[in-house]
Amino acid sequence: MTDMLHPRNRTRLVRLVLAVLAAALPMAACGGERTESVVLYASLDEAYSRPLMDAFTAQTGIRVDFVTDSEATKTTGLVSRILGEQHRPRCDVFWNNEIVQTLVLRSRGCLERFQAEAARDIPDAWKDPDGYWVGFAARARVIILNTSLVTEPRPAGLGAYLEPRWKGKATLARPLHGTTATHVAVLWATWGPEKTKQFFHDLEGNEVRLSAGNAHVMREVAEGNVSWGFTDTDDFHVAHLDKKPVDIVFPDTDGAGTLLLPNTVCRIKGGPNPANALKLIEFILSRDVEAQLARGRSAQIPLRPGIPQPTGLKGLAAMRPMAVDWPRVAAVFEECHAWLRDYLAGK
Amino acid sequence: MSAVLVEKVRLELGGQLALSDLSLEVAAGELLPVLGPSGCGKTSLLRVIAGLEAPQAGRVRIGEQWVNDPAPRVPAHRRGVGMVFQQLALWPHLTVAGNLAFGMKARRVPRADRRRRIAEALALVGLGGFEPRLPGSLSGGEQQRVALARALVGRPRLLLLDEPLSSVDAMLRDELLAEIRRLNLALGVTTLYVTHDRHEALALGRRIAVMERGRIVQLDSPERLHRAPVSRFVAALMGALNLFFARPEPGGRLVWLPDADPYQAPPPGAVLAAVRATELVIGTPEADGLRATVEASMFQGDTWLVALRAGRLDLQAAHPCAVEPGTVVTVAVRGTPRILA
């Protein structure tokens, strides 16, 4: 040991370490053989998507290069990326964890039609009649509540945000990204602009807090900073698995119904690996993947009959899905978004 | 009673001995130059007296107060010491007045008194009206005077000057030396003046303390240091450049031993002699004396310094004119050479 600390030996040691690093870096850079690949943009969290992609690679030998989106910009970040790359697409397949942004991409001419064998048993309601996208494995917009803060009667729907007893005690994710943006666009399409705008003014009046994203909503409820908020089933399930004092309410079961947001998969026009893109789409739409998503931490709700429902979502059986005119939602999305952008600017 | 008494002070800095059992006594009102080469510990001596360093052994008395014993009993700011630092250390963010007022403010001297004393101190060093100036805007000489005024404005009982003129050009130096001497006489402040320049020391002190390796090796009048240096070191420091071994003959005469290296051990029965360049006389080859060969001549302003080689000796002699290199001459000592221990 003392020998090692002799200045001369230390110099040698340092040189050795540097040499090893220098040798290791190029190896790391060129590591891995050249394989076939496909580029996936996935707004599913990396923790969920990676095992699936590893399975695809194991099955087909095709490497999946993928990026996932950050929590704050769920979906919209990747969509802005695809739009930005429209002149020279980099992406083959877009796995969106909601649907409206897929419709936006379609309207901007970024998508390519495809036919997938695996999608045959998916109900038509979840498939684009023109063949630009297919929906699968949905999440529901639900209420997550803190069991030690919320007493009966529990909040049962969006209307609860405006009740005086929840003044300053409820939260909503900033509706500029992700499923919350879609949720508001659905309201815009269903209620019309005036009622939606009034709803937001009333939210402000009842001091509803805005969180950065749905995961933030879940965390704030789980930690007891607010009593409840709308989030997605996957976020609720994560808190549930972590044994947080939370419970779930499927909202508006006796009214408009619960909003179900399917994952959608689509093929990017002009993507660099079209053949592999189709293989990847087939894989993503397989029953196996939908079953895995149902079993996994994200507890996604299968849209196909015959696949076991996730177990951690109490009240799922009694849930009544909301009927949504998706093309109409897509048509009003920009208008709704523009208003929200101005309304929320600086808030 | 002496104004300053330093008794057997030992100071180690970073594992090196800076002061080695040093003792020194300074009379009240005395201006004592401390002369020594760089690294001999003279600045350390000032710092111990000022209270900026704590010696490991020995004690220091200022006036009637024992300030170190050896642990510092009196902190620096209560010792009544004014100091001019080698780099002056004028606070660059304060005006001249601010520099002078700093200590008085801490001692709560009333504002009117402060102003008056600052004006007096600046007048004393010939810088009346310089109060609002920043140190950065002053010339080198003005900065020296401000530093001096700052050291004096607190009316110290002891003034410490740490090579204050080391970065001043020759013309200004003579002027400032006269100033320091005048101030010492006028104010009667006991002053220690550290320098490595013998001209400064000679110009200032009635006594001079010579330091070598952390101790004072000779404390004497300039004449005694000149005529009777206690060691080769003191002799060299006082400018006695020519060293040689000689054998005393009966009758007091000295015989040169040019083949003995003066920096080696003396041959049996020989003594080490030292003479200044002005005490060596160059004569014709036929004259009586040591034969030497001229190597070079250097003009010194009013005289020439001639470098000579004789046996193993390198000598320098003052001469009224240049001598051609290679010329063979004789050299002789005018008067009696100093015999070193």
Add this chain to the structure above:
Amino acid sequence: MARAYPRVAFALFATVALLPIAYLLGLSFTDRDASFTLTNYGVYSSAMLWRLLWRSGLLAGGAALLAVAIGVPLGILVGRTNLWLKPLLAALLAVPLLLPPYMMTICWFYLLTPASWINQSLLASLGIGAINFHALDGFPGAIFSLTLSYYPIVALLTWLGVRAPDPAYEEAGRLEVGPWRALVYLTLPAAAPYILTGAVFVFFFALVNYAVPYQFSIGGIFVSEIHSQYQAHHNNPQAAALTLPFLLGAGALLWAERRTLGRYRMAVRRETVSAPPQLPLGAAQAGALALALLATGLSALGPLGVLVWMAWPLDQLGPAIQACRPELTNTLLLGTLAAVVTLALAAGVAAGARRGGREGRLMDFASILPLAFPPMALGIGLILVWNRSGFFRWRSEAVGALSDVVYASFAIMVFTLVARSFPFAMRPLFYGLGALDPALDEAARLEGAGPARRFFRITLPLAWRAFALAGFLAFLFAVGEYDAMHLVQQPGHPVLAPRIIGAFHNFRHDLVANNALVLLAAVVLPILIYLLLPRRENRRSPT
């Protein structure tokens, strides 16, 4: 260094870092159809501007003020007193600089969950109600996090500042007043530029940080607004117009740095008699130590402790490294590449800036620009320049192909990191090269040594510490980078930072802790190498 090299280096730096900024500036004067317009600047005439200025200023100013309040006393304690445990405290001070700010936030989320030891035992026993980090929702939490991340900058600069002046200044004062008073009235004013520079740096670091305010769901600040305009509204010109204040800020930053560090040049010590004296704390020793331990406990011991605790048992670290191997490899590779490229460019630009003149001043100013520019916005600029929808849209096919090579590869990630790290590498090199006597290089030139030889035989050996520091800082910022990286991350090249934040949101605490420890180990490695390097001691003799 060859005459032309600074220009070449500057051109490359400009391509990597200045082009995106310039492109955004140009874009801000266009509408979505690329026609000239000033409407994007309409935002500055609205009440929103004041709101953005007030909220951003509150966040950054709050962090800067708190950082000064904690950093200055700590810097003085460690730098100039006989405080116990100083080496330990100095080491702990460096820890927050190794943790990216978003990690500091995550650690404190864990430290202050309702069920945490601090809340359940410590605060309860003190009779204080539980603190929930999310209850510090928004500003207090974000300011707290940013302060803990950045106060060591102020502390370290204070440490330098109170040791930098010639000790004679303080000693001259000690003949008049007590040692503490001399320190406060004489040395602190001389150290003020260092402290001010530290505060200005913290202000800008907090101002441009995106990840931390995002973690606290803070909207209505410049960075969140730029992000929203770009990602949610796809309104790039509007996002670009919102970056203008940062460009103006860069000027202020440079002015502050130069004016303060330049003005007191006289007070900076050149040769010293001895190290500045250590002031005795006396009876205050225990109190001072408690305060220092509290500060470093909050910023270092606590966060490190909670990471280790969450990752416990550490035998899971091996599998965790295996599981994040692609991210880890990419992060290290990218960090190293970015550090090497940054060092090579920064050395050239620093040398060019040192030459002075109009060109030197331009290089000097341009090099500090990316420091005041939000990394997130820099990422947006890089994407828009290189992805062919913006800058290269109308360029020829050959030029377009070049842009594809950059955009669709590792290169854009390296570009991002180089642009981000450049100012941090440039500063030490600028001052390091400035400390070298130009005569040393000229002497070698007279001996006939070529540029390369002079650089490797004269400049590098003499200024190697500046180079080592510059390289390390570039590496450090590269491996921890999230703000821009989450935007430019390329398919198939995952990196650690987004993975850690993602795992945090998914309650994968084990993953967060393991990956964070791995990241920390990656940045500690170069420090260990540095500590193992032999060093020469310069002893000075007493005078």
